[in-house]
Amino acid sequence: MLNRLDIKDFALVDQLAVDFRAGFSAITGETGAGKSIMLDALGLILGDRASPDLIRTGAASADLCAEFSVAGINAAQAWLEQRELGDPDAPELCLLRRTLGADGRSRAFVNGRPVTLQDVRELAEHLIDIHSQHAHQSLLRREVQRLLLDEYGGHAGLARDVATACGHWQQLVHTLDHLQRSNEEGSERRALLSYQLDELDALEPDADEYGELVNQHKRLAHADEHARRLASTLTGLDEDEDAVTAQLGRLLHGLEAIDDAHPALNSARELLATARVNSEEATAELRRYADLLEPDPERLASIDTRIGALHDLARKHRIRPEALAELRASIAAELDSLAGGEEHCEQLAAEADAARKSLLAGAGKLTAARRKAAARLETAVTAELVKLGMKHARFEAHLEALEENACGPGGLERVEFRVSANKGIDPGPLGKIASGGELSRISLAIQVVTAATSRIPSLILDEADVGIGGRTAEVVGRLLRSLGEHTQVLAVTHLPQVAALAHQHLAVEKSDQEAARVSIHTLSEEARVAELARMLGGVEVTEQTRAHASEMRSRAVGA
Structure with a gap:
């Protein structure tokens, strides 16, 4: 429901605030007073195209704001929650704002956060419906007509189930198609992978093998040189009377003979003792290493061959030799995955076939429900059109049957509202047959008939009373008042018979000053x-x- 509209520096309005109530509100004023300014401003807030010409003369920008109550409007609340645009301090309210700049730029906001105009238009569909000769005629869109029929017939839940079933079937078909193409492309891939895996299995690379082989190769290749250097080092450490270990022992013995407990002397003794122990341990480690330096030409040749084989295969795959074991595991895993592809295809094909049968069964039930609802809607809307002065009008909720292979989210038919306003003319699409005034009355008739099931909480009608008067005018007023019992209705009217029946009456006035200004008052x-x-x-x-x-x-x- 629209709670409030604030307009600043727009057209002939410098500053204007209008509060709206539930029910039917009539908007009246003399010709040329600017009754449509409010609707134009609301249209811009809801996503219409903007122009700098709409900014009030002398102002740098225009600022337009509309406050809606979204309490009980589940679709609007869900839309806001999905995009994290709700107001946590006032979740039952939604504030839409649009600013226009003199440079032609405009900005849109939802609850103070910037959004695109497309976002605003999507949200507006859950909040309000405007019917005029130039704005927001959502009733002309087939998807809106289909939704109205489904809601009126009480089978909107079945329609949603069909749409969900269609989405599930389409996803299965897409996945199956992708998998089949992958399998076709995968036959050559499987052959290549099998060959590569055989090569790797023949070599049997181990994750840590290459590094160990390199170390062994270095040791064996330089065994003689290392042995000579090692012998010299061992001699200097422990195998000569002037060896390091012996000298350290003698030096330590000399210090221990000094009878003095001075801290510096004690520290020196400890350091020399540690040095002798380290020298002894180094000697032991070097002797253990010396045992490994036995020349082994056969082992060296074997390692050369193994390293060469690892290098050759790694070069073939353009990887490091250390990564061969990981490559083998990866190829084996991919082969396992490809091996199950055909079986998976068969399973998916069966699932897709079952999903299609389920979709067609649900769509068939939906078609039957729509046919019954369409017949009732046609009779009811035509009767209301006659009351509204369109004596020869004929309304038709046309169902265009589709082939089974064309079944989509909307089911097995396209829904299109058609009307004939004159005798002897076949019904045609609303936008092509009906004039602006007729379209407003047709919309009114449809809204009255579907009011109890309609999802739109607010309806705005502009020129719904064009070309009528007398008794028909009073009928329009009573219909609007009746409609206002179920939804909020704002109607621009020239007829006192209509305005008299409104729950709220707003009057538009234009000042006679040199710079004309428009104001709106609740009477x-x-x-x-x-x-x-x-x-x-x-x-x-x-x-x-x-x-x-x-x-x-x-x-x-x-x-």
């Missing part, structure tokens, strides 16, 4: 009677027209 009961008298009497309002206006309000209050 009191006394002011309503005066406005109705103006609408009835024109330039000169007599006591008789005032009495007539008062009588109209009295009848409306008792309606």
Whole structure:
């Protein structure tokens, strides 16, 4: 529901704030007073294209804001939650804002956060429906017509199930197609992988093998040189009377003979003792290493051959020799995956076939439900159109059957609302057959018939009363009032018979000053009677027209 509209520096409005109520609100004013400015502003807030010409003369920018209540509007709340655009402090409210700059740029906001115009248009579909000759005629869109029919027939849940089933089937078909193409391309791939795996299995590379082989090769290749250097080192450490270990022992013995416990002397003794122990341990380690330096030409040749084989295979795959074991595991895993592809294809094909049968069964039930609902809707809407002065009108909820292979999220048919406004003319699409005024009345008739099931909480009608008067005008007013019991209705009207029946009456006025300004006021009961008298009497309002206006309000209050 639309709670409030704030307009600043837009067209002829410098600053304007309008509060709206639930029910039916009539908007009236003299010709040229600017009744459509409010609707134009609302249209921009809801995503219409902007122009710098719409900014009030002398102002740098225009600022437009609309507050909606989304309490009970599940679709709008879900949309906001999915995009994290809800207001945590007031989750039941939604604030839409649009700013226009003199440079032609505009910005849109939802609850203070910038969004795209497409985002705004998507959200607006859950909040409000505007019907006029130039704005937001959502009723002309087939998907909206289909949704209205499904809601009216009480099978919207079945329609959602069909859409879900279609999505599931399409996903299975897509996955199956991808897998089949992969299998076709995979036959050559499997042959290549099998060959590569055989090569790797013949070599049997180990993850840590290459590094160990390199170390062994270095040791064996330089065994003689290492042995000579090692012998010299061992001699210097322990195998000569002037060896390091012996000298350290003698030096330590000399210090221990000094009878003095000075800290510096004690520290020196400890360091020399540690040095002798380290020298002894180094000697032991070097002797253990010396045992490994036995020349082994056969082992060296074997290692050369093994390293060469690892290098050759690694070069073939353009990887390091150390990665051969990992490559073998990867190839084996891919082969296992490809081996199960054909079996998986068969399983997916069976699932897709079952999903299609389920989809067609659900779509068939939906078709039957739509046919029954369409017949009821046609009769009911046509009857309302006759009441609205379209005596020869004929409304049709046409179902265009589709082939089974064309079954989609919308089922096995396309829904299209058609109408004939004149006798002897076959019904055609709403946008091609109906004029602006007729479209408003057709929309009104459809909304009245579907009010109890409609998902749109607010409806705006512009020029719904064009070309009618007298008794039909009162019928329009009563229909709008009746519709207002289920949804919020805002209607721009020129007819006192319609305005008299509104729950709320807003009057638009334009000042006579040099710089014309537009204002909108919510009328009191006394002011309503005066406005109705103006609408009835024109330039000169007599006591008789005032009495007539008062009588109209009295009848409306008792309606």
